[in-house]
Amino acid sequence: MDEVKVVVAHSERATLRVGDMFLKVDADQVRIDVEVESMALVPVPTPQVLWRQPPVLAIAAVPGTALGRLGEPSTASPAAWAAAGAAIRKLHDAPLPPWPGRGGRGRDELAADLDGECERLVTSGVLPADLVTRNRHVAEAALRPWTPVFAHGDLQITHVFVDGDEITGIIDWSEAGQGDALFDLATLTLGHEEHLGDVVAGYGTDVDLDVIRAWWSLRSLLAVRWLVEHGFDPFAPGCEVDVLRSQM
Template identity: 75%
Template sequence: MDEVEVVVAHSERATLRVGDVFLKVDADQARIDVEVAAMALAPVPTPKVLWRKPPVLALAAVPGKALGRLGEPSTASPQAWAAAGAAVRKLHDAPLPHWTGRAGRDLDALAAELDSECEWLVRNNVLPADLVTRNRQVAEAALRPWAPAFTHGDLQIAHVFVDSNGNGIGIGIGIGIGIGIGIGNEITGIIDWSEAGQGDPLYDLATLMLGHEEHLGDVVAGYGPGVDLDVIHAWWSLRSLLGVRWLIEHGFDPFTPGCEVDALRSRM
């Protein structure tokens, strides 16, 4: 008999694995509504919805192995990273969904949230003031007008799966989780669509590349024209500044080597 494995669990949601079925438990059914609708519209491989009975969504595993994981070296080939870039471009060129996603937040509200988080980080001695100030300056470049695209909204590398001769399975939620063996160059699935919607396409690319700047050229080669590297750098700073408190409060460690705090330090 298959055992029940807790893949991810925090106060907002949880994911359980039973064999090749993943059960996502979420008290916010609007978030699950978005996930199901986005997967139905996305022109890229996504998990198959097996059934839904609120508050549970059952998904089939996608084949392959995660492209990588934040804080760990990626074993993916340059061709796999380029394939990820091409898949993201296909998503961004698709017809727009009718709702706004995480990557499409109001700029004034986002700037206010950023200022509040920066103040909290300094006031509570979580990060040095000069580190926060420098990254707040870098983040400014992301707060500009953008043409909306169909965005994933949480495109961590652990949410992008590539082929591994059928030997891997994967699922993700919030903080991405990938399980698999081997790696190839075909994108076999993109998971965790609860933040999808209209948004800034460069937010997706920045999220994908966070902590793996060495593969930026490969992703851009696959994605094609229209990538402003200054905005990518800005989203790295902005996303990391906004994420530190949430990660700490939900039991994760942004100080892990290669993760959010290191991303902030790299901008100094």
């Protein structure tokens, strides 16, 4: 029997790897529906769905290796990062899916969530007040109108796979839907600012870099407590707290 490896596990979902197959266990079947439907619609490489038996979705591993990891230098070439930007542009140019993004909060709701989270971070002592205040100010630029695109919604660096300079697959589509294009670009480059220029070059259109940086702050502020509470370490070198510090 192949070794069973726990890829990620927390109270919301778990992903196991058995040989060349991934088993995603998720009690939220709407999230799995979105993942399967998105992979069928998008014009970029995605994993093959092998079978589905709720609450489990089985998908095949994609070839290649992840573009990188948060907190570690990426060994991928500038051309691979540019290819990721081009793939994201192809996704964003695709017809909108018929469902909203699962994280698709309006500006007022997002601002209220951010204010509440900033207050909790300070009062609980998780982060110093000056760090929170500065990044809350930076995050303001993300709270603007945007034209919805077909967005991945959780385009972490570990979700994009490459072989040399070619994109071989983009995984984990459970948050996909109508969203902000710059949120996808910001999520991919979080903690890897040195590759932002490569991604934007591959994306091939003007991008407001201040909004990218605003999303870095906003995403990190909203994530820190959740990561701590679910057994992850946002204080590790190069991770979310370092991203917040870099904005100072």
